[in-house]
Amino acid sequence: MIRCLIVDDEPYARKLLEEFIQKLPELTLVGAAADALSARSILSKQKVDVLFLDIQMPDLTGIDFLKSTTHRPLVIFTTAFAEYALEGFELDAVDYLLKPFDFNRFLKAVNKITERLPSGENRIEKDKTAERDFLFVKDGYKLVKVDLKSVLYIKGSREYVTFVSENSKVMSLLSLKDLEEDLPSDFVRIHHSFIVRINAIQSVTKEEVTIGGESLPIGATYKKRFLERIERN
Numbered sequence: 001m002i003r004c005l006i007v008d009d010e011p012y013a014r015k016l017l018e019e020f021i022q023k024l025p026e027l028t029l030v031g032a033a034a035d036a037l038s039a040r041s042i043l044s045k046q047k048v049d050v051l052f053l054d055i056q057m058p059d060l061t062g063i064d065f066l067k068s069t070t071h072r073p074l075v076i077f078t079t080a081f082a083e084y085a086l087e088g089f090e091l092d093a094v095d096y097l098l099k100p101f102d103f104n105r106f107l108k109a110v111n112k113i114t115e116r117l118p119s120g121e122n123r124i125e126k127d128k129t130a131e132r133d134f135l136f137v138k139d140g141y142k143l144v145k146v147d148l149k150s151v152l153y154i155k156g157s158r159e160y161v162t163f164v165s166e167n168s169k170v171m172s173l174l175s176l177k178d179l180e181e182d183l184p185s186d187f188v189r190i191h192h193s194f195i196v197r198i199n200a201i202q203s204v205t206k207e208e209v210t211i212g213g214e215s216l217p218i219g220a221t222y223k224k225r226f227l228e229r230i231e232r233n
Contacts, residue, residue: 002113003047006032007039007062008054008078013099016136017052017078020106027110036065048073050113052097055079074116076109100143102136104182133184137163137172144170148184152212153196166212190226191219204230 004027006017014032021027030046033039035057042048051073055062066075075092080099094116095109135146150165156176163170180189189195190209194216203210204227208217218226 002027002110002117003030003049004028004052005030005039005042005046005048005050005073006052007036007057007065008032008052009034009057010054013054013078017106020103023103024107024110026114036060036062039065040069043069043073049117050094051075052078056081074113076113100136100138102138102143104135104179107182135182137170137174139170139172144172146170148187148197151197152200153194153216154179154183154187156193156195164212188226188229190222191217192221198229201230 004021006014006021006029008014008017011034014034018029018032021029027050030048031039031042033042037059039051039053051066053062053066053075055077056079057065060068062077062079066072074094076095076097077093078097078099078101094112097105097109133147133149135148136143137146138144146163147165151163152166153164154176155162155164159173159175160171161174161176161179163172176193176195180187180195183195186198187195188198196209196211196216201209201211202213204218206218206223208215210216
């Protein structure tokens with residue numbers, strides 16, 4: 001079990017991290033502090049393996065707090081300011097989560113933590129037990145929750161992706177390739193521009209997929225793997 005402590009002065013950030021931690025059985029939350037001084041008190045009473053540590057906080061910054069800590073847990077910095085990344089890594093931070101981040105990025109950071117622990121038994125692999133039914137993605141200046149069970153397909157266009165559901169579309173600045181690695185097993189890529197949810201497919205031919213009343217092309221590069229997936233289902 002990996003014992004986690006959240007240190008962040010933003011209530012929304014603490015709540016989001018709490019939700020993410022609760023979704024992984026390998027993690028347990030021992031506390032959440034709104035400032036570095038409260039975190040110091042928790043550390044004096046609780047064994048902590050991982051700090052999810054904000055940088056910009058009142059009274060004492062996360063970096064100054066970490067420098068003052070004698071017995072340091074492993075640290076993942078969480079901040080909205082990219083300019084602190086270098087100093088964070090100089091303090092041997094395991095990872096640096098730039099706000100706003102989603103569950104998939106959080107999961108990658110946690111996997112880095114497990115690689116640094118004495119035993120590799122806690123490593124969280126991307127399998128059916130780790131799959132999630134939603135994502136938080138950045139849409140403009142806000143985070144939008146995307147219900148993956150309602151998504152029909154995902155379209156990639158340069159540096160953007162669009163999640164297409166029956167009654168909505170959400171566009172976000174993401175790489176389709178990176179996104180593909182983090183989607184549940186119900187999703188499969190059929191084209192360099194399209195990922196579809198298998199359970200939403202209405203019909204399949206050798207050249208295209210019909211989904212949500214729309215016809216999407218099957219790319220030659222992805223055809224063999226896609227048809228094999230369809231046959232298994």
